[in-house]
Amino acid sequence: MPWLFLLLAVAALAIAFMASSMAVVVVCLLAAMVLLVLWVLGLLSQRIDTRSRDDAQMLDPRELQRMRELAEARRAGAEQPQAAAPGDPPRAS
Numbered sequence: 753m754p755w756l757f758l759l760l761a762v763a764a765l766a767i768a769f770m771a772s773s774m775a776v777v778v779v780c781l782l783a784a785m786v787l788l789v790l791w792v793l794g795l796l797s798q799r800i801d802t803r804s805r806d807d808a809q810m811l812d813p814r815e816l817q818r819m820r821e822l823a824e825a826r827r828a829g830a831e832q833p834q835a836a837a838p839g840d841p842p843r844a845s
Contacts, residue, residue, distance in 0.1 A: 754798065757794060758788070761785075761788045
């Protein structure tokens, strides 16, 4: 679809070059500028759409909360120092 805007913009420029009336030239140049802006916005829209993530892959709040709880449990387990048994010799660091 964006390529249609580019084609129409080129056609408007061609009409502006061939026109003899100043009013037609101004209208065609304005139309060409608007169509060029629409073409660029269409290209940007397509690029954003292709790089966006699918909504079906997003996590629901319950799954996100479960993942947070698992991460907190892992972090709490890693922070607790390992208690040495009374008969164990000290470890060399």
